[in-house]
Amino acid sequence: MSNDNMPGGAPASSHQPLDLAKFTLSSPAEIAQHLSGIAKHGHMVTVFANKGKNFILTRLLEVDYQMGLFTFDWGSEEETNAQLLNSERNVFVCSPEGVKTQFVTGQVGKVMLEGRPAFQCKLPEQVIKLQRREFFRIQTPLSSPVFCHFGDYGQRAIDLALFDISLGGMSLWLPGLDTPGFDIGQQYRQCSIDLKSYGTLSLGLEVRHRLTARMRNGNDAMRIGCSYLNLTAPMETMIQRYVGFLERERRAMVG
Known part of the structure; x- marks a missing residue:
């Protein structure tokens, strides 16, 4: 599995370490402005707590630059909310406008906002912004394969x-090394991916790279990497939920 560098309990990276300095915001004003934009546009945010053992999907609600605080939405499961309140270090990950945002905070507290519970926390000292290629990627299970249907593949569908899949894109296996089409830069607009109980994605894909890989049976196969076209916020949420599910499954299997 190919993953990003992610602080806290998230898996380590299999590629060369990044020079994160050039991707890091450290000015309090810049950090507050960036997080305010995330709150304004309602982007989904994943918060990993307790060394990655727990996570919730949430949205940022308010950013108070003067007080140095921000609030985010209360989760739907009270047990998970309680675990987050007890976590001393938390990792926030989201992808506003196609750029992954990642930051670490200390312990969060509970406040009431417009009559409803919410989490509150000090603004982070640093925020890392990474391009799409650095998204956390996770392999889809062989026992329950996921397929992408290309409705506009030449004269027929395939x-x-x-x-694997991430918020930045996905990679897929071609049925043979000499499969026509799927050249770098080629776009397919009528794609659908069935993410099981999490719903079906209907979007476009653009081929970004091709890679010859050795399969477990010893045969060579072609793998293509694709980026999303016209990814909407609901689709982004669907992918986040599915990736979170796969990560929980992976963690359960390794102990």
Whole structure:
């Protein structure tokens, strides 16, 4: 599995470490402005707590630059909310406008906002902004394969099995090394991916790279990496939920 560098309890990266300095915001004003934009546009945010053992999906609600605080939405499961309140270090990850935002905070507290509970926390000292290629990627399970249906593949449709998926894109297996089409830069607009109980994505894909890889049976196969076209906020949420599910499954299997 190919993953990002992620502080806290998230998996380590398999590629070369990034020079994160050039991707880091450290000015309090810049940090507050960036987080305010995330709150304004309602982007989904994943918060990993307790060394990555727990996570919630939430949205930022308010950013108070003068007080150095921000609030975010209360979760739907009270047990998870309680675990987050007890967590001393938390990792926030989201992807506003196609750029992954990641930051670490200390312990969060509970406040009432417009008559409803919410979490409150000090603004982070640093915020890391990474490009799409640095998204956290996770392999889809062989026991329950996921397929992408290409409705506009030449004169007929074709289904390709996913190898991995992230908020930045996905990679898929071609049925043979000489499969026509799927050249770098080629776009397919009529794609649908069935993410099981999490829903079906209907969007476009653009081929960004091709890679010859050795499969478990020893045969060579072609894998293509694709980025999303016209990804909407609900689709982003669907992918986040599915990736979170796969990560929980992976953690359960490794102990």
